[in-house]
Amino acid sequence: MTLHTRLVLAGGLALATILPLHDASAHELAVPGRSPANPLAILSVPDATSAWEKLSQTPLRSALDDFFTSSPAASDPAFSSWNEQIKAAGEGLGFSLLPDDLFLHTISGFDLYAINPGGIPSIVGVFAFHDGTAPGKILDQLKREARNAGGTSGGYTADTVQERDSNGRKILELPAFSLYFSSSANILIISSDRSALDSAAADQGRVTFSADFFDRFNAGLEGAPADIWFFGEPLSMLPLALRGWLNPELFAPDPEIQRSSIARIAIVEDSILMTTFMPHQDMEISQQRLARAAPASSTLPNLGSFHQPGVFHFASNYFDGLAALDTILENLTSVPGVTVDKVEVKNQISGSTTLLGFDLQNDLLANLGPKAALLVTEIGTDPGRPVWSQAKGALLMGVRDEILFEEVLGIFEESSSAPATATREAVSFIKEAESEHGDYKYFDVNILAELDLVPSYKMTSEGDFLVTTNRSIMEAILAVRAGEKTSLLDLNDYKATLGKLDDTRNILYHLDTPKLLEIFRATMDIRDKTEEDARLTNAVIDLFKVLSGYTVSTKYTADGRQIQYLLKM
Numbered sequence: 001m002t003l004h005t006r007l008v009l010a011g012g013l014a015l016a017t018i019l020p021l022h023d024a025s026a027h028e029l030a031v032p033g034r035s036p037a038n039p040l041a042i043l044s045v046p047d048a049t050s051a052w053e054k055l056s057q058t059p060l061r062s063a064l065d066d067f068f069t070s071s072p073a074a075s076d077p078a079f080s081s082w083n084e085q086i087k088a089a090g091e092g093l094g095f096s097l098l099p100d101d102l103f104l105h106t107i108s109g110f111d112l113y114a115i116n117p118g119g120i121p122s123i124v125g126v127f128a129f130h131d132g133t134a135p136g137k138i139l140d141q142l143k144r145e146a147r148n149a150g151g152t153s154g155g156y157t158a159d160t161v162q163e164r165d166s167n168g169r170k171i172l173e174l175p176a177f178s179l180y181f182s183s184s185a186n187i188l189i190i191s192s193d194r195s196a197l198d199s200a201a202a203d204q205g206r207v208t209f210s211a212d213f214f215d216r217f218n219a220g221l222e223g224a225p226a227d228i229w230f231f232g233e234p235l236s237m238l239p240l241a242l243r244g245w246l247n248p249e250l251f252a253p254d255p256e257i258q259r260s261s262i263a264r265i266a267i268v269e270d271s272i273l274m275t276t277f278m279p280h281q282d283m284e285i286s287q288q289r290l291a292r293a294a295p296a297s298s299t300l301p302n303l304g305s306f307h308q309p310g311v312f313h314f315a316s317n318y319f320d321g322l323a324a325l326d327t328i329l330e331n332l333t334s335v336p337g338v339t340v341d342k343v344e345v346k347n348q349i350s351g352s353t354t355l356l357g358f359d360l361q362n363d364l365l366a367n368l369g370p371k372a373a374l375l376v377t378e379i380g381t382d383p384g385r386p387v388w389s390q391a392k393g394a395l396l397m398g399v400r401d402e403i404l405f406e407e408v409l410g411i412f413e414e415s416s417s418a419p420a421t422a423t424r425e426a427v428s429f430i431k432e433a434e435s436e437h438g439d440y441k442y443f444d445v446n447i448l449a450e451l452d453l454v455p456s457y458k459m460t461s462e463g464d465f466l467v468t469t470n471r472s473i474m475e476a477i478l479a480v481r482a483g484e485k486t487s488l489l490d491l492n493d494y495k496a497t498l499g500k501l502d503d504t505r506n507i508l509y510h511l512d513t514p515k516l517l518e519i520f521r522a523t524m525d526i527r528d529k530t531e532e533d534a535r536l537t538n539a540v541i542d543l544f545k546v547l548s549g550y551t552v553s554t555k556y557t558a559d560g561r562q563i564q565y566l567l568k569m
Contacts (some may be wrong), residue, residue, distance in 0.1 A: 029229075030109030031187060034126045034200050041232030042113040051227065052103035054267050059569040063546035071539035072532040093137050106130065108186075114232070115196055122193035124200050128186055135183030139163075139172045142181065146174065171197075217262035220277030220560050226264035268500050272567040279560040286327040287561070294318040294556040295370060297504035299489075302373040305396055305466070306488040307480045310377040311516060312393075313488070314509040318556075319398070321368030322361065325349075357411040367405055371398035371464070375488075377473060379515075381522035389451050394468040394477055402463045409459075413441075433471065437478035442471055497551055501564050507554040513547040 029035060030046040045051055055061055090096040095106055110127040129135055143163055162173045172181040173194065180197040182189045191197040214231060265274045280288055300315040332340040349361045358364065373396040380390025399405045417428040431444045433456070440458035448454065456474040457467045460481070468474040479485040488494055497510070521541050551566040 030111045031126045031128050034187065034189070035111055035113050035124075036115050036199050039232050040114040040116055040121065042111060042230070044109075044111045044229045045227075046109040048103045048107045048109050049105075052100070054227070056100075058267065058270055059546045060272075063543050067539055067543040070535070070542070072536050089141070092141055093134070095131065095134060106134065115199060122191060122196035124192075124196050125190045126200060127188045127190075129188065130186070132186040135186065135188035136170055138188060139170050139181055139183050142172055214262065216279050216282075217277050220279065220557065220562050221262060221264055221275055224264045224275040225266035225268065225273065227266040228264075229262075230265065231262040270569045271497075271500055272569075273500060274565040275562065276565075277560055277562045283561065284330070286323070286330045290318065290320065290323055290327070291556045291561055293320070293323075294506050297502075297506050297555040299498075299504060300371075300373075300508055301489070302371050302396060302398075302464075303508075304487040304489045305373065305477055305481055306375045306394065307476050307485050308375075308377060309488060309491065309494060309510065309512060310375050310393065311379055311512050311519075312374070312376040312509065314374040314507075315372070316507045317371045318506050319369045319372035321365035325361070325365055357415065358408045363404060363408050367400050367408075368397050369400060372396065379519050381519055383523055385451070387523075389453070392453075392469045392473065394466065394473050396460075396467075397465045399459075399463055399465050402459070405465065406459065416443075435475050435478055437475070437482040437484070440471075440474055440478070442474075497549060497566065497568055500566055500568075501551065501553045502555060502562075505553040505555045507552075509552055511550040513550055514545045517541050517545050 029042070029044045030048075035042060086097050090098065090101075096102065097106070106129060108128045108130050110125060112123065112125050114121055114123055116122070127135075162171070164171050168184060170183045174180070175194075178192050180191045180194050182197055182200075189197060189200045191200065217231070261276060261278070263274050263276045265272065267273075280291060283291060295318055298317050300317055302317070303313065303315045306313060326342075329340060329342045329345060346361065350359065353359050374393065375395075376391055376393035378392050379387060382390060413428075413430050416430050429443055429445050430441050432439060432441055438458065440456050442454050442456040444454075453469050454471050455467065455469060456471050457465065458474065458478075460466055466474070466477065468477065476485060480487055489498075494510075501508075521538070546569050547567050549566075549568040551568065552563060553566075554561060554563045556562075
């Protein structure tokens with residue numbers, strides 16, 4: 001078992017923890033007492049055996065296998081001999097380290113966490129084994145192989161490897177590789193820093209669950225399924241991770257906002273479901289204002305106007321046009337290097353009344369809501385045209401004051417006419433169309449028609465404003481509303497996806513992952529890439545195509561905001 005093999009093994013054990021695994025019981029780490037009280041972040045997988053079984057039953061497992069056989073790494077001699085090296089290592093240890101055997105029979109659970117000793121972010125992996133002798137055997141084997149390597153391992157000799165006992169622990173140091181190991185009973189700890197390794201031996205892990213941030217966030221996650229726990233302060237790690245690369249001051253967390261978070265991740269049949277919660281007091285001011293004004297969550301029936309899932313669709317029952325403007329301006333003022341005077345921007349908007357003939361802020365923006373829905377049916381892949389000009393879809397907006405909105409619409413229609421000249425009468429660019437399911441209006445503009453865009457719009461009988469990029473989409477939506485076409489909410493695949501989420505929500509959006517990846521593949525010019533780069537690009541795209549959809553739902557409660565992320569395979 002070469003030193004290179006073990007370094008890869010150590011990295012593999014750590015990387016394995018990023019995969020969605022199984023069954024974290026409430027308030028219990030995989031290895032209690034082996035994590036600091038206030039880590040930057042913890043990912044905990046208490047039951048690796050159940051986890052691997054569950055993961056192996058999903059399409060993701062076979063997709064990963066295909067990726068490793070089709071990507072350029074598969075032809076690398078070091079990669080191709082991976083199984084042989086792992087098998088040889090297992091023979092020397094007396095137990096198998098192949099992934100199936102490792103997670104099903106060898107490791108019972110593990111934690112991966114980050115801490116910040118001396119201002120340097122360090123990663124620690126803590127692995128619990130079924131066999132209490134296994135961690136010690138691994139360290140002994142590593143020590144023997146490192147000594148046998150002598151001066152052949154990148155110029156580092158056996159003198160750089162030290163072993164010493166401290167409080168019953170067996171310690172192995174490989175400082176040249178920033179790797180440190182310890183074993184005690186059935187626990188193996190791997191760290192990138194010696195002080196972080198020592199901190200993992202302190203019996204303070206249970207304190208994590210009594211931390212204020214844990215209690216505050218966990219209150220909003222009761223009842224959410226969990227296969228793994230994640231909790232900590234990930235955003236506080238960003239300035240540390242970027243040190244030496246970018247100016248960390250640009251990414252310093254706002255001291256007035258608590259950045260802690262907790263997530264529960266579960267595998268539900270062929271889907272990965274992550275649930276997070278943020279209390280009101282941890283939100284930005286604009287988010288707090290919107291959240292407290294949000295109506296009761298619902299099933300968002302406004303999606304029922306749409307016929308097909310498309311590439312992307314969105315729905316909300318608490319959209320506020322004026323609040324959206326405030327949120328955009330507030331977010332812009334917090335971007336480093338961007339100067340935005342909110343008062344001046346609003347003055348300019350108010351000053352547009354003379355030009356437009358109506359008050360853009362109060363007559364239009366403030367009149368939009370509380371519901372909204374958006375459908376993108378397709379996106380073209382012509383590299384010679386901007387992406388925005390190739391997108392087709394529909395937008396449905398709720399209107400609070402229908403009479404006021406129709407007045408604004410009338411002013412807009414009047415201004416869309418080309419004035420009369422000495423040789424012709426005034427020309428209106430807006431035409432009326434008759435449809436089997438209702439009349440509507442559309443723009444007859446040559447420059448748009450050349451881009452295959454014929455914007456169409458209509459006020460619905462429910463008082464909603466409906467806009468589509470093409471007449472065919474408008475007529476399909478009108479057919480759905482008349483009951484002659486199936487609604488998006490009635491499609492089996494879509495119903496199955498929603499069935500894995502909470503019954504009610506305030507916001508929902510869905511991305512069709514394979515369609516987006518095909519657009520990405522078509523718009524990427526891989527002809528100028530090397531053959532290896534092109535193979536890698538295609539292998540990565542094919543790997544992610546196993547995800548048939550990405551859905552996010554958000555609901556607001558009396559305590560805060562809960563978000564669910566669903567990756568459907």
